[in-house]
Amino acid sequence: MTNVVIEALTKRFGAAAAIDAFSLSIAEGEFVSLLGPSGCGKSTTLRLIAGFEKADAGQILFDGQDVAHLAPEKRNIGMVFQSYALFPHMTVAQNLAFGLEMRKESRTAIGERVAKALAMVRLDAEADRYPRALSGGQQQRVALARALVIEPRILLLDEPLANLDAKLRDEMREFIVDLQRRVGITTIYVTHDQAEAMTMSDRIVVMFKGKVAQYGAPRDIYERPKGLEVATFIGQANFLKATVTPQEGRLMAQTVLGARDLLNESGHAPGAETSVLVRPEALTLVDPGEPGVVPGVIESAHYSGNFTEYRLRLPGGEMVSIQVGGPARQARGDAVGLRLAPEPLWSIELAA
Amino acid sequence: MNRRALLILPAALILLLLVAAPYLNIVVISARPTSPDGAYGGGFTTANYVAVLTDAYYWRQIGTTLWLGLLTTAGALLLGFPVAWNLARTPGRSQALRQAIVLSPLLVGIVVRSYGWTIILGNNGILNRLARATGITHSILPLMYNRLGIVVALIHVFLPFMIMPILGGLQNMDPALEQAGRSLGAAPGTVFRRIVLPLAMPGIQSGCVMVFVLSISAYVTPVLLGGMRVKTMPMTVVNTLIDSFRWPLGAAESLILSFLGGLAVMVFLRLTPMRWNR
Numbered sequence: 001m002t003n004v005v006i007e008a009l010t011k012r013f014g015a016a017a018a019i020d021a022f023s024l025s026i027a028e029g030e031f032v033s034l035l036g037p038s039g040c041g042k043s044t045t046l047r048l049i050a051g052f053e054k055a056d057a058g059q060i061l062f063d064g065q066d067v068a069h070l071a072p073e074k075r076n077i078g079m080v081f082q083s084y085a086l087f088p089h090m091t092v093a094q095n096l097a098f099g100l101e102m103r104k105e106s107r108t109a110i111g112e113r114v115a116k117a118l119a120m121v122r123l124d125a126e127a128d129r130y131p132r133a134l135s136g137g138q139q140q141r142v143a144l145a146r147a148l149v150i151e152p153r154i155l156l157l158d159e160p161l162a163n164l165d166a167k168l169r170d171e172m173r174e175f176i177v178d179l180q181r182r183v184g185i186t187t188i189y190v191t192h193d194q195a196e197a198m199t200m201s202d203r204i205v206v207m208f209k210g211k212v213a214q215y216g217a218p219r220d221i222y223e224r225p226k227g228l229e230v231a232t233f234i235g236q237a238n239f240l241k242a243t244v245t246p247q248e249g250r251l252m253a254q255t256v257l258g259a260r261d262l263l264n265e266s267g268h269a270p271g272a273e274t275s276v277l278v279r280p281e282a283l284t285l286v287d288p289g290e291p292g293v294v295p296g297v298i299e300s301a302h303y304s305g306n307f308t309e310y311r312l313r314l315p316g317g318e319m320v321s322i323q324v325g326g327p328a329r330q331a332r333g334d335a336v337g338l339r340l341a342p343e344p345l346w347s348i349e350l351a352a
Numbered sequence: 353m354n355r356r357a358l359l360i361l362p363a364a365l366i367l368l369l370l371v372a373a374p375y376l377n378i379v380v381i382s383a384r385p386t387s388p389d390g391a392y393g394g395g396f397t398t399a400n401y402v403a404v405l406t407d408a409y410y411w412r413q414i415g416t417t418l419w420l421g422l423l424t425t426a427g428a429l430l431l432g433f434p435v436a437w438n439l440a441r442t443p444g445r446s447q448a449l450r451q452a453i454v455l456s457p458l459l460v461g462i463v464v465r466s467y468g469w470t471i472i473l474g475n476n477g478i479l480n481r482l483a484r485a486t487g488i489t490h491s492i493l494p495l496m497y498n499r500l501g502i503v504v505a506l507i508h509v510f511l512p513f514m515i516m517p518i519l520g521g522l523q524n525m526d527p528a529l530e531q532a533g534r535s536l537g538a539a540p541g542t543v544f545r546r547i548v549l550p551l552a553m554p555g556i557q558s559g560c561v562m563v564f565v566l567s568i569s570a571y572v573t574p575v576l577l578g579g580m581r582v583k584t585m586p587m588t589v590v591n592t593l594i595d596s597f598r599w600p601l602g603a604a605e606s607l608i609l610s611f612l613g614g615l616a617v618m619v620f621l622r623l624t625p626m627r628w629n630r
Binding site: 050051052071072073075076077078079081082083085086087088089098099102103146147150156 | 529534542550626
């Protein structure tokens with residue numbers, strides 16, 4: 001088990017910095033996702049860790065040992081590529097044996113470890129087939145087994161699910177997480193799919209333009225995003241105007257939907273104007289006649305099968321989105337009531 | 353016949369009329385007796401084949417021809433692979449430009465290019481004069497009128513036919529394969545030997561077969577660079593057909609060369625199998 005520390009890593013392509021003073025610390029056995037839009041530098045970061053790109057500045061430490069100047073083959077990493085990169089001229093077993101042959105393992109040891117790894121990914125029966133005779137999901141599992149059979153210090157995954165269809169993707173997601181937990185290997189996972197990052201990771205690095213925008217547990221990223229960009233990149237976000245009001249020694253956020261505790265009190269003076277993040281699921285659609293609800297008018301309804309998304313206009317003109325399970329029961333122009341969950345609210349400054 | 357089959361009809365007709373039919377004719381002629389009254393006489397005989405196959409003079413020439421073909425193929429492979437590699441690693445537009453440069457010699461006729469080599473390699477050519485002027489040697493370096501000169505010129509002439517199929521193969525290769533090899537602990541040399549080379553084999557095979565076949569049937573270049581001091585089978589075939597006007601014997605000579613060349617290609621393909629590629 002290996003911990004990974006990245007310090008002030010910088011990589012320039014020409015004049016532009018693809019990675020700009022990137023720092024990160026990953027604990028032993030942790031599953032960390034690099035999440036961001038395409039071109040944010042997440043893949044470049046992974047390639048720097050793997051050694052396929054040379055950093056212009058900064059350090060990459062595996063257990064305190066700087067590997068930034070080591071060739072990829074000296075870093076003892078396991079990597080799974082988006083295209084799987086299985087050797088087409090080798091059978092499944094030969095693909096797995098390759099890394100062990102490079103480590104000068106004995107023939108019997110190689111045979112045993114390959115068999116064990118194939119059993120681990122439930123591909124024992126496919127040992128002697130060539131990669132192109134396998135389905136996408138099977139190829140994916142071979143790629144995983146090939147990366148893990150060498151018992152690397154860390155596992156790097158570069159958008160490994162991007163080429164699979166939706167159903168298989170969900171299956172593989174679970175499979176990878178389960179495998180990672182069983183092996184207990186420190187894992188860095190690159191993806192642009194927030195659902196993947198949210199469900200799989202211990203911690204997520206949200207990246208924009210070569211920089212770490214936020215590093216934290218999925219829940220932190222979702223509930224306490226640092227800034228507008230992170231808040232809107234992860235999930236759906238409503239923003240409501242709020243006034244900071246003191247109450248019983250605490251600060252509250254007073255919105256059109258009521259007053260709630262303010263999570264991030266520091267930096268807010270009583271009476272200040274701010275805005276708060278309200279996720280769609282914190283809102284409930286109720287009968288407008290119920291006591292204590294805020295009235296709203298449906299502006300649009302979009303049916304998505306398992307839920308319907310409504311846009312509502314609140315008194316004062318603010319708009320919010322809300323997702324309600326099941327088919328659309330309300331139509332444009334309907335008057336409805338809206339209730340906000342009692343949880344504390346997270347303020348975000350909208351002005352950049 | 354469906355409509356897609358119709359698409360190959362024009363090419364098939366041309367091949368049938370201009371390749372298959374004449375070839376068949378050559379086979380027939382090779383089995384005819386020589387006649388003083390015309391191109392060949394009536395009836396059939398094996399005499400032409402016997403004459404060639406029992407004559408050590410022919411066997412020496414066949415040996416020379418196949419050996420020159422082998423050397424040319426090996427030389428073109430050694431020179432061509434790095435070029436194909438470089439091209440495959442060059443992005444978009446500059447790759448197109450470099451490909452054009454690789455193919456540009458084909459725009460110049462083979463006669464002109466071979467003459468060009470006589471200017472460079474001749475006894476009074478550029479290289480010899482340079483060698484004398486710089487004092488490297490005072491005698492004449494034998495760069496031409498020998499096998500060396502022929503092979504050098506043949507390599508140059510046929511190099512594009514080696515580069516293009518190898519390039520095609522390398523371009524089809526996922527660049528992540530090499531990275532996967534490195535990540536599994538293989539140094540660049542090992543990655544090349546265990547991953548790149550095997551995957552480039554289909555292209556190498558077609559390149560080698562093409563250059564070999566073209567080399568053993570080459571006429572102009574061996575004549576100009578060998579100065580008739582090195583004898584290859586195509587020269588003898590031309591002599592027999594045009595100078596001695598013995599069509600049946602010439603036909604037998606050329607068919608025996610074709611057969612042996614084909615045999616060499618078969619052996620080469622058997623020695624470099626690619627089970628995974630089938």
